[in-house]
Amino acid sequence: MTASAAFDQRLDDLAETFELLGDWEERYRHVIDLGRSLAPLTEAERSEANRVRGCASQVWLVTEAAPDGALVFRGDSDAHIVRGLIALLLNLVSGLRPEEIANFDAAAALGRLGLSGNLSSQRSNGLAAMAERMRRDARGRLEGR
Numbered sequence: 001m002t003a004s005a006a007f008d009q010r011l012d013d014l015a016e017t018f019e020l021l022g023d024w025e026e027r028y029r030h031v032i033d034l035g036r037s038l039a040p041l042t043e044a045e046r047s048e049a050n051r052v053r054g055c056a057s058q059v060w061l062v063t064e065a066a067p068d069g070a071l072v073f074r075g076d077s078d079a080h081i082v083r084g085l086i087a088l089l090l091n092l093v094s095g096l097r098p099e100e101i102a103n104f105d106a107a108a109a110l111g112r113l114g115l116s117g118n119l120s121s122q123r124s125n126g127l128a129a130m131a132e133r134m135r136r137d138a139r140g141r142l143e144g145r
Helices: 005-021 024-036 080-093 098-102 106-112 121-142
Strands: 059-065 071-077
Touching: 005 024, 005 080, 005 106, 024 080, 059 080, 059 121, 071 080, 071 121, 080 106, 080 121, 098 121, 106 121
Parallel strands: none
Antiparallel strands: 059 071
């Protein structure tokens, strides 16, 4: 997945939480609750440049570099469950170094959380598009773009 100890710890923590929740309905509610914790983006940040293509819902992702070179992501969506999925991804990778994010395997991470088999194909595709956007932004930083 990734060589990042920070990422591995984050994934372990989320997996533990999801195991405690039990059934899919509880996990689904937890994902929606995670989305409620996201700070909304400004209207200016809800731009076409920040829109993630490949999602059925409207999704925006903002990528910023921290002073230490780590990438900080912020995101938003017009759909509650998608906001929660964004929050999950942000919990996993925001604040990591670009080289760690560039190797992020979202499918494996979400499989470990038991989400991949419970999401519609549209949501799975949208989640893959969000993860790919994060990897692309990380690769761009590594290449100096």
